[in-house]
Amino acid sequence: MEKDSVTREKLSHKQLKRFARDLSFENAALSCEILETDKQFQRAKLERRYLLKRLLQLEKSENKTSKWPKTVEGELPNSKSLANSQKTTDNKKKESDVFNGKK
CATH class of the missing domain: 1.20.5 (Single alpha-helices involved in coiled-coils or other helix-helix interfaces)
Incomplete structure (x- = not known):
């Protein structure tokens, strides 16, 4: 045992x-x-x-x-602000064309 x-x-x-x-x-x-x-x-x-x-x-x-609009840091630009940015860019281009005698 x-x-x-x-x-x-x-x-x-x-x-x-x-x-x-x-x-x-x-x-x-x-x-x-x-x-x-x-x-x-x-x-x-x-x-x-x-x-x-x-x-x-x-x-x-x-x-x-x-050319993009300035946004708050970390925030993506929305489509409305991009469209406004594009319009202002187009308007500036038209104005410069007028001043340069292209129209």
């Missing part, structure tokens, strides 16, 4: 050691995966920040030479 209990204890001890070792390996694998995902996340944040700065620079330079 004592022999059975000793062998059961050894067996459960081996199983617990194996389980602990497997958990340790799984933990290491998950840690590596988390580090890799974190690197990708940090890179994506840097790329997003760079692209946003670049976009703002381009918008700033285009606003100086743009």
Whole structure:
């Protein structure tokens, strides 16, 4: 009887050691995966920040030479303001044609 209990204890001890070792390996694998995902996340944040700065620079330079109406930052121009912008552009073109003797 004592022999059975000793062998059961050894067996459960081996199983617990194996389980602990497997958990340790799984933990290491998950840690590596988390580090890799974190690197990708940090890179994506840097790329997003760079692209946003670049976009703002381009918008700033285009606003100086743009025919489009100025809008509140982050807001897209609606069709009515675009139509009004086009009309004023057409009127300016007509006026310049008149002054240049084309009509």
